[in-house]
Amino acid sequence: MSTPVLAKPAPEPAADPTVKARPTTGQRLTSFMPVIALVVLLAALTVADPGFLSLNSLTAAVRTSAPLVVLAAGATLVVLCGGIDLSIAALCSLATVFFALWLPDLGGLTTLAIIAATGAIGALQGVAHVLLRIPSFIVTLGGMSIFTAIALVISDAGPIRVADRDATHWLTLYVAGVVPMSFVVALVVVLVVSLALALTPLGSWVRATGYSESAARLGGAPVDLVKVAAFTLSGACAGLAAVMLVSRNFSGSPTMADNLLLPAVAAIVVGGTAITGGHGSLWRSLAGALVVTLLRVGLPIVGVPSAYEQILYGAIIVAAVALTLDRSKVLIIK
Amino acid sequence: MKFTSRHTGARHTAAVVGVLLAAGALTGCTETAAGSGGGGSAEAGACDPADVTLVGQVRNESNPYEASWLDGGDAFAEQVGLTQERLTYDGDSTRQQEQISQLLAGDTECLVMNILPNGDSDTPPIVEGAQDAGAYLVTQWNKPADLNVADYDHWLSHITYDGVESGKQIGDALAEAIGGSGGIVALQGILDTGAAKDRFAGLEESLAANPDVELLDDQTANFSRAEALEVTKTLLTKHGDDVKGIWAANDDMALGALEALQQAGRDDVAVVGIDAVPDALTAIEDGTMTATVSSDGPWQGGIGLAIGYCVATGELAVEDIAGEDRAWFAEQFLIQQDNVADFVSPVTSEDDFACGNLFSRSQGAIS
Amino acid sequence: MSLRDAGPPIALVVVFGIFAVLSPDFRTISNVQNVLDAAAVLAVVTCGISFVLMTGSIDLSAPGIMGASAITVALLVANNRNDNDLGLIGVAVAVLLAAALGCLSGLALVVLKVPSFMATLGVSAVGLGVATLLFAGVQPNITDPMLEGWAVERFLGLARLTWIAVACVLLGWLVQRYSRLGRYAFAIGGAEEVLALSGVRVAPYKVAVFTMAGAFYGLAGVLVTSQLGAGLVQAGRGYDFSAITAAVVGGTLLTGGRGGILHSAVGVLLVTVLTNGLVQVGVSPYWQGGVQGLIVVAAVAAAVIPQRRRNQVTK
């Protein structure tokens, strides 16, 4: 966030051509850290309650994690660009209200309409951020309160029941009897976005923007467009997550997803994505979201009392970030 | 050296993995996860008492009323030689659903759940989850009016207090305390809860019966003491001496309002609440608060588990629960200075939880 | 004073003027007192968070730390749960506990290199856990006359705790202006690497900044307890984002190196006046948050637009 003056990694001359750009064992380990953290956590929960490691239980956990994965995946893009999106949860809540209100009129098209609408709202925030040059933290903090207000007003501060469950029924199915459809959808989102980043120049534009915005801009990367696109996608993901929540709760509510904001950000950081931008990936956020979900639902289920649960949650999250963060990629930790 | 590099040939190495995956995914979709509990087919009464799992779930343990609820659950569990699993979801609907779906993914055959849904809209998914998994469920406080308990065979009962009645009772007490006329303000609870709506409806009934009492303002303070403090301060500034009484939808908010009054140096305002938390009872003893209505947390924590336990162990069959006992109002009392001494330490006897005596506190079916 | 520094105070005057014209209730003396009293807790929290923001870090630990300190103080002064009656010592212990929790954030940042966003989020959860543990199911109500008096007794028309908040702002300003800690906090936000090159070990100062911030949150938790007459686990709910909002509206940069305590104090007043004014002019409570959000964005935009240039980096 501040200009590095001299604190560059030590070896400046790289004269020796035998030094390949191959990652060292340590780096490899760091890049698998989110998965390792996930496995260790699962093992710990299983030790605490042997019944936890069952097919049913895991199925329920990944089903639970689906909206969080989608939210975190969208916001990861914004974080990769060097910004942050604090509005995802409020936007998701608003979208659940929209869904409940629109479903009677739009029927099967509601899902698409929701994703389009939230995408547009995300784009609007992106445009405000880019054109007005307001830090994304502020834009989305403002967005958070505005969306909440709109949701409260249009829903009259109460939940709206969704009577027609056919529109979201497909999300409650299970693929091959074990994998919840909502999680499959979340995986597809992560996969498609990751592929888009890898197979188009978008990936390197996003990372360049995150590492060094001015260099990216002067290098001719469409920085503003990339940022707006990231916010748009983040918004669209919030909409999709809203549909998943509605499919689970049979209602839309102006505060339904509000408490998912910090877990979503936690998922991104636990995955090892640098909150300063540039370094990270959606796959990492997927692993991070699973870790956070296990913490949220696993700790109480295996019988940790609520006070200790919070203490453990705090400690484990900090420890997980300490493990997964690739310090060689981030010069200054703020 | 040439500095114009041109690219010929527009060959694509297009990746279609996503499409393939989606195609694969659509084959073999099922309604439920493999191996999940066998729906409503579980035989009632098949459980050995030692195999029963008792779960109590409330918003948080940092609230005296809900903490006493879980303690009541513990007391009942001890009575039958079991332990209760205490779950809290921090007032977060999403988290409540997540916990329950995780819980239902485990062994559900002899699972008994006594749940306080966060809001009306949170009840349907819980009920359906329990029904599908074959767990025994008792819910309290919040339920959408059009959701019928009798339609389910694992949702044993829904218990609540008659909010309209309690709202009206304290409304009347407040009207009496301010001498039948004057301005009052109302602090509403979380608007998305049946309790908040019913209680406010009760206030409106009371207002209709006391035409000289004027409702100056109503604001929500979300059942929270801190929010009630702020809201009351602002309302006091706004309406000044016109405020003669404060109607709060629960005791926590009433206590917050009391603090605001104290800080504003006002001792001429009557305050009423609902729930009968210990602090409120003390305040009523002191005379700083006018009235509250009893909600018996420890009993609520025990009774839900007791109903589930009796059914799970076969001492009570679901079919034998009378229709009017599937969704019912529990007994409640208006507490004022004259009778407060009777409620300072709520007593729940073991008899209250005997299988034959479960519905003794019923005040009738929810209409 | 540059235009940039003058912006928030001008905005404060303008907003105040608008509400004064719109609402006769707003422009009463008692309402001004009310606004100042209502700003007290937020001001103390913002004092703490300003130093953290100055270094370029962020702090979300206020809710947890305030909760822990609120319960602690309620259990240590005269109360209905136990026989303690430690008075000011109880307050000091609560503030110390809070400082220790703040220190924990700082250590996680400099030792484990966990970004402050996550480190403080974790510490917040730990604080809430500690608070819930101490709470143990029974609300601790305070009966300590001194602590209760803070919220009730008035001096020159303002509650004592408002004066405590004023003292905090003053103390914060002195620290920022005249102490090495304050100046280094400022410098860390400006160019952290340079400090290292100048032979300054940055890490202890970062830890100290978080510790100090924790102490401020702890005091804020005590103030909330005094106001509510009881120790609440949720004493600090929502203060994290509102304090950041206040600091940013006051002109503190999230990237660090600019702003300060006085800026933040103006920001606190601006936010409080807005909240109060919106109620007074009768804006629906649902809209209030939204209007505040809009105004925050507008305030920052107004401050930023004149300085806008091509190829500017905004994160």
Added chain:
Amino acid sequence: MTTDLQTEPGPRAPGSPPALEVRGLVKHYPGVKALDGVDLVVRQHEVLGLAGENGAGKSTLLKALVGLVRPDAGEIWVRGERVRLRSVVDAADHGLGMVFQEQSLVPNLTAAENIVLGSEGPGVRRGIYRWGTMRRLAQEQLDKIGSHIDPLARTDSLSFADRQMVEIAKVLRIEERTAHPPVIILDEPTSVLESKEIDTLFTQVRRLREFASVVFVSHRLDEVLDVCDRVAVLRGGKSVGEVLAADAAPAELHRMMIGATGSEDHYHDGAAERSGEPRRPRLVVRGLTGKTFRDVDLDVHAGEIVGIVGVHGSGREDVCRALFGAEATVAGEVVLDGRKLDLSGTRAACAAGVGYVPAERKTEGMVGPMSVADNMTLTKQHARCSGPLVRPGKQATLVDTWIERLSIRTPHRGTAIQRLSGGNQQKVVLARWLVAGDVRLLLLDHPTRGLDVGARSEVYRLMRELANSGVATVLLADSLEEAIGMSDRIVVMSDGRATKEVAAPAGAKPTPLDLVKEMV
């Protein structure tokens, strides 16, 4: 390190021991031997020049001298005493201080605070600032170098040259720590200064000699010879000799640095015939006006290199950025190849075939942690692939081609660019516009800043070849000599206006003096 401390006191020079002596210093990095037994002697009250190409080990040596790098072997002696330097503070305690290449001041602190930073002494008592004392302490340092800066001014409100003075004043604080004259190391102090500021700096350096020893590092050999008493030359991590400045010529130094006689004509002028008579100008700028410049007119033909010279504040950098859409304009028209150039943003400029190499390579030119390949292909998507998809194989081939064509020394195309030497980094940045394939106008803002002679020479050659292939080039040179050597025409800017145009064809170059007259 196993060298025995006790037994070998080392030979003493007659009279007073040298201020600083380095013996057999060795430092390895993975795969690189940065220092391979360097010896160096700095006498008291002497200005010692240190010359060497990038990668010769200068930076590592300097860092070792101020405790930022721990050598693997070798000894450092200060005034006849063996020292081990663990940190900057350690070095300062022994009287060794360095002015860093890129300024190391905290922008939002006052000049006084920056000067005393880290060693406030009586300026801070028990953690409390005493602003009066602080100001006095700072003033003492500023007085030493005869600077008139207000010590309580915020550093970011000072001019660049003033900041450099603050930096020197800050280093002089170490005098207070030792009883002896300090050794001041100036690492590339002139690379971002304009000529007038350089003169001031040199005056100060000569003054410093009265009470200190100075190690002066610069890529500009003429400067080194101008200000130093002696010049030591490093090559490949080894000391290869030293010369007395009075007897040496730049060419001789250059030869020592690269190990062979360098070409005199390092600007490669006349390497090829210009592509005939220019027809109409490729770039036509009329009345361009922005915040810091007014009514600028400029013509650049295809194949032509036009230098813009001017002092600090002449607005030439901003004109350059405005042409790339990176600086707002309020009036004026720019036509490129007969089509109006859209100045609304950098994307439009890129699309129109304008390329820009910014002066701040590390923060604006390149994305440090990203690979050479990614940096090279940042600009244009069609250069990476045909169609919207990236084709890694094709991209690799393309990047490798350019790495070879420009002989960029990198272990691999996937290596992070920040691991390359400055010259190679700059070549990657330049290659970015060549990969795009259709660059018509190249804006070069100090393209050789911070590069050594060898790397410069390669960049010059590249510029020539580009020009010969028809690219129009606008050059903001690092020095007047460079501007004269490289340009076909030179435009002088002063106070935001283009005041004079001087032709500079091969064989009829103006002298620096001719230009300086116009610049001020």
